[in-house]
Amino acid sequence: MIEVSGLRKTYGDFAAVVDSKFEIDRGEIFGVVGPNGAGKTTTLKMLAGLIEPTAGTATVAGYDAGDPEMRHQLGFLPEESPLYEDMTARSYLRFFADLYDVPHEVARDRIESTLDRLDLEYRDRRLGDVSKGMKRKVAIARSLVNDPDVLIYDEPASGLDPLTTNSVLEFTEELREDDKTVIFSAHNLYHVESVCDRVVIMNEGRIIARGSVADIRDQYGDTTYHVYSDTALDGTDPTADGRHRAVVETMAEVEAIQAAATDAGGSVTDIRTDEPSLESIFLELTGQQMPSPRTATDTEPASEPTTDQHEVEDAP
Numbered sequence: 294m295i296e297v298s299g300l301r302k303t304y305g306d307f308a309a310v311v312d313s314k315f316e317i318d319r320g321e322i323f324g325v326v327g328p329n330g331a332g333k334t335t336t337l338k339m340l341a342g343l344i345e346p347t348a349g350t351a352t353v354a355g356y357d358a359g360d361p362e363m364r365h366q367l368g369f370l371p372e373e374s375p376l377y378e379d380m381t382a383r384s385y386l387r388f389f390a391d392l393y394d395v396p397h398e399v400a401r402d403r404i405e406s407t408l409d410r411l412d413l414e415y416r417d418r419r420l421g422d423v424s425k426g427m428k429r430k431v432a433i434a435r436s437l438v439n440d441p442d443v444l445i446y447d448e449p450a451s452g453l454d455p456l457t458t459n460s461v462l463e464f465t466e467e468l469r470e471d472d473k474t475v476i477f478s479a480h481n482l483y484h485v486e487s488v489c490d491r492v493v494i495m496n497e498g499r500i501i502a503r504g505s506v507a508d509i510r511d512q513y514g515d516t517t518y519h520v521y522s523d524t525a526l527d528g529t530d531p532t533a534d535g536r537h538r539a540v541v542e543t544m545a546e547v548e549a550i551q552a553a554a555t556d557a558g559g560s561v562t563d564i565r566t567d568e569p570s571l572e573s574i575f576l577e578l579t580g581q582q583m584p585s586p587r588t589a590t591d592t593e594p595a596s597e598p599t600t601d602q603h604e605v606e607d608a609p
């Protein structure tokens with residue numbers, strides 16, 4: 294569905310993307326990970342036909358990325374997506390559907406079902422008056438008004454509160470069931486681990502590792518998940534604050550605990566990941582500290598399992 298070969302972008306003497314090569318299958322969710330300045334956005338914009346490559350080729354759904362016809366197959370969510378703040382979610386999305394010549398009834402049904410799936414309230418409220426998370430959801434809905442086969446999402450869940458982050462990641466994952474092909478960039482390895490089939494890790498314009506996140510982690514260290522429930526279960530220990538904690542190593546075990554908690558009439562209230570940080574993987578790969586203050590903050594400590602913290606939907 295997407296083929297990239299020898300893709301390169303230079304600005305004067307500076308190479309933002311160097312000889313990038315990867316292929317993405319239909320229905321696959323593919324992550325592009327790396328610190329600030331790694332070349333993620335430049336790669337995504339070349340795929341979306343918004344920047345012309347200096348060299349190499351990128352084809353999307355059989356079209357050259359620069360071909361205007363390709364746009365009909367594509368939904369692009371930029372990292373920053375300012376909306377028309379005086380419009381409502383509904384009027385804004387209908388406006389974009391009109392730009393794509395989507396028939397009115399089709400557009401109305403598509404918009405409502407997408408907003409239902411995104412659990413978006415206040416559809417008739419002025420966009421200037423809704424939360425950042427709601428704005429992001431509206432921008433995501435905008436990427437789908439033309440029912441494209443390919444979605445390019447630049448940091449879809451970055452900077453959102455935990456509940457909205459979870460909801461956006463779940464929504465992205467469900468796009469696979471609609472046979473959509475999704476490529477998205479993220480700083481946060483948990484974001485890509487929870488939804489992506491495969492990833493490439495970029496640094497200084499180059500792909501320096503590729504594979505499933507699990508493969509990459511297996512190569513560079515072990516992840517553990519600290520799962521907190523409000524109910525005592527097999528394998529949990531009581532914590533000082535009255536909860537019950539299990540420490541496991543796979544997402545399958547996390548899901549088993551969630552199911553056991555539900556069966557016992559309780560729920561999982563928090564999942565914390567203790568994993569080799571993106572920074573430590575980078576250190577392994579490059580022998581250098583990651584040059585990004587923002588990412589260094591995101592992936593902070595080693596002693597406590599707080600490298601990434603996720604509240605689940607039903608957390609109190």
Ligand SMILES: Nc1ncnc2c1ncn2[C@@H]1O[C@H](COP(=O)(O)OP(=O)(O)OP(=O)(O)O)[C@@H](O)[C@H]1O
Nearest residue numbers: 304307308309327328329330331332333334335336
């Ligand atoms: N128009 C431009 N002119 C010159 N340099 C640019 C231009 N656009 C991007 N760059 C540089 O190219 C490099 C890659 O930028 P890019 O935005 O692709 O990185 P990124 O991985 O998306 O980072 P971030 O996570 O901060 O968005 C950066 O060093 C950036 O400063």
